[in-house]
Amino acid sequence: MTNAAQPARPTQLSHVAPDGSARMVDVGDKPITARSASAEGFVRISAELERAIRDNTVRKGSVLEVARLAGVLAAKRTDELIPLCHTLPLDAVEVAATLEEGRVRVAATIRTQSRTGVEMEALTAVTVACLTVIDMGKAIDKAMVIEGVRITEKHGGRGGSFKAPPEGSR
Numbered sequence: 001m002t003n004a005a006q007p008a009r010p011t012q013l014s015h016v017a018p019d020g021s022a023r024m025v026d027v028g029d030k031p032i033t034a035r036s037a038s039a040e041g042f043v044r045i046s047a048e049l050e051r052a053i054r055d056n057t058v059r060k061g062s063v064l065e066v067a068r069l070a071g072v073l074a075a076k077r078t079d080e081l082i083p084l085c086h087t088l089p090l091d092a093v094e095v096a097a098t099l100e101e102g103r104v105r106v107a108a109t110i111r112t113q114s115r116t117g118v119e120m121e122a123l124t125a126v127t128v129a130c131l132t133v134i135d136m137g138k139a140i141d142k143a144m145v146i147e148g149v150r151i152t153e154k155h156g157g158r159g160g161s162f163k164a165p166p167e168g169s170r
Contacts, residue, residue, distance in 0.1 A: 024084050030115040035156030038109040039122035040167075041149035043133040045103055049141040053099050063136040064097040067106065071095035071129030075110055078124040088114050088121065095125050097133070104133050107152075117157050123149060 017023040045053075053063045060066070072093050079087040092111040097104055108125035110118040130146045137144060152164045 022084060024086070025116075027086060027115040030158075032113055032115055033156050034111070034113055035117045035154075036109060036111045037117060037119040037122040037154040038107065038152045039119070039126045039150060040105065040107045040152050041126040041130045042100075042106070042147050043104045043130050044145045044147060045133075045137065046141040046143065047102070049137045049144070050099065050102065052140055053104070053137070058136055059139065060136045063133055064099065064104070066136055067097040067104070067129040067132040068095045070132040071097070071106060071108055071125040074128030075108065075121045075125035078121045081124060082120055085120050086114075086116050088112050088116065088118060090118070090121065093121075093125065095129055097129055104130075106130055106133070117154060117159075119151050119154055122151065 014025045049058075052058045056062060072095050074081075075093045075095070076090060079085045090110060090112050093108070094110075095106065095108045097106050106126045106129040108122045108129070110121045110125065112118050126149055127146070130149070134144050134146070148167060150164060151162070153162065155161045
């Protein structure tokens, strides 16, 4: 007879029903609290596209402004895109798209008074804004890459606060 270790029991996942099907978590008993989340992401771009964005000569228009607006719209529609996200009343949606050397940086901060957090809204805002940069600039640069999409900070809820380490420190 061996003393083999028993396999660890899997942790009960909040979005999995007892029968194994996906389910939306019931947050009805959770208190309404102030919650916020910030995210960032980057689109690596060519020197030619960087110049066109800086000079505002991209044929489709202002890349940074259209990307910013796309991010705002995306945050408001997150529950339509991600199947198990709750519909949330967003109190504030702030999205910024800025040109840096060799890339566009997109940052979003979302705030709500709700029973669940807004991390997915912040990530959706950033990701759709990054996709918009690609859509706007693809005639000039077909090799763009989205990278570094992540939560940078969150506050509120049972999980409390989180602040990510600086970019590139992982």
